[in-house]
Amino acid sequence: MKVLERAKKTLLADLFRQMYLIRVFEEKCGELYGKGLIRGFLHLYIGQEANAVGAISVLRPEDHIVTHYRDHGHALARGLDVNRCMAELFGRATGVSRGKGGSMHLFDASRNFYGGHAIVGGHFPLACGLALAAQYKREDRVVLVFFGDGSVNQGTFHEAMNLASLWRLPVIFYLENNLYGMGSAAGRVRAAGSDFQGAGHAYGMDVVTVDGMDVMAVREATQAAAERARSGKGPAFIEAKTFRFQGHSMADPVKYRGHSEVEHWRKRDPLVTFPRTLVENGLVTEKELDRIRKEVEATIDEAIKFAEDSPWPGPEAVNEDIYA
């Protein structure tokens, strides 16, 4: 509560707006996928919104972000153009990656948003490299890298944690532990079980576990890690406990987890708990929230229209962007 009271009301309303934007964007994506307007693989971020919004909200514009293939939430939280994100999913020339990346590969250099990576764990080295460039050039930037529990079993995770710690690189390793790597419960594929603090301690890092369904808690943890990285004390490791309400991708029939588990987490839905807390404490009115909801819904409708009206890439685009 104290954290909430200290925060400005406009900030609180904006955090809600961003989380709601992601929620509606993702729900619409699910519908559009069913209609065949979005193709390929589609991994929805529904349930995990507090992580992207909370963590990215404490970054500076010059900081770098690298993320995994469930990347729509991070892209929107970073302020990537909603229209152009939707157009990318439609495969249009106006997309953030000119229609060449799709759902799993959203990029925006102007916002220091370096993807969208779909080899599990393949983006850890990139995060280290961006941090190395910042450190080498004495730039005041940190790198925030999001990853899932499944990627902790990849060699790159351990190699990158070692390298970052060894060289005191300004990297915030942000684990979105949603308890399942595709259909595999974390504890079923990891000898050390489903708690991940040890993975950070093994490399001498500052470790904190945070409630990934609580946007304010996420903010606080990320702020502390960013300050630490900025001051030259090296990387930090945040484990956020969170949950995706839907399947791994649109192709997932979700046979590996029980209904009661999903219901348990749904009670902690940040899109329910956060606005409720705000209203109950008189920080934002229900009327204000409704206004935000309507605005967001209109924004998404507009984005879909923008995507539908956008041109397909021309055949010349096939051979462009291979070499600089």
Added chain:
Amino acid sequence: MPEITLREALQRGLREALDGNPNVYLMGEDIGAYGGAYAITAGFIDEYGPERIRDVPISENTFVGAAIGSAIGGLRPIVEFMSISFSLLAFDQMINIGAAIRYMSGGQFKVPIVIRAPTGSGIQLAATHSHAFENWLASVPGFRVVAPTTPYDALGLLRSALAEDNPVIMAEHVSLYGRRGEVPDDRYTVPIGKADVKLAGSDITLVAFAHGVVTAFEVADKLKERGIAAEVIDLRSLRPLDMDTILKSIAKTNRVALIDDNWRTGGMMAEVSAQISEQGFDLLDGPVARVGGDDVPAPYSRPLEQLVIPDSDRVIQAIQKTYGI
């Protein structure tokens, strides 16, 4: 003109790059205090310090990926693999990010990185240290791949690689580091994507790269004794491939032999052969004579290792069989 070794040519190019651009740094396993597995960077750490001559933990995929990330972040890394065999551990970062991120992002990022990789067999290192993968890398759009034979080409190609805003892989055959050759003092460059006629001749074209060029010269000497003038073409660049120089030569000689030290199946010369058959079929008096390494994991024992690498006699036999000369 002064003669130096290929190793010294590389050292000169690396020093120039370090001296000329503060954002250039070198990274690799034991390139610093140890001086590099093939002593290319011996003494560098004393001149440039550990921030620019970076020893890394043994984790190829991650240090190469970090170098790629730093290139995207504005630096100009030069990475050294201890062996191109170890690049297999880094194919994910090299191909999925290094070669693809520009395309996948719709052209938003540049990846100005040079990756140097000792390659090839002949010094009895057996199957984990002798295989060559430059042809695999040359099949990846987004990369440029060069493989110098002479000190002159090594320095000239390295300079061109360092002027590129794309990932360039330089495959360095381990048997060539000590070879000497003339290198002028001026800042010449060798363009990437241009093959070189190393020896002019009119009767048969020999196409090779790296150590294969050494074999090609032995073949040319033996043919000369029989009054046959061979033209030797050194590919120098594997991607892009300079077919024009090859076709121009075949138009003159009407015969071609392709020499590849590496596995014959799917080798670099399989691609050259396919393109010759597509673009130069009518220029030839007979089929392409292709000589490649045996399709076996590299053996350790000296006589066995020598058996699998094609020598000049094997090339001569192939030429006799194909063209009757």
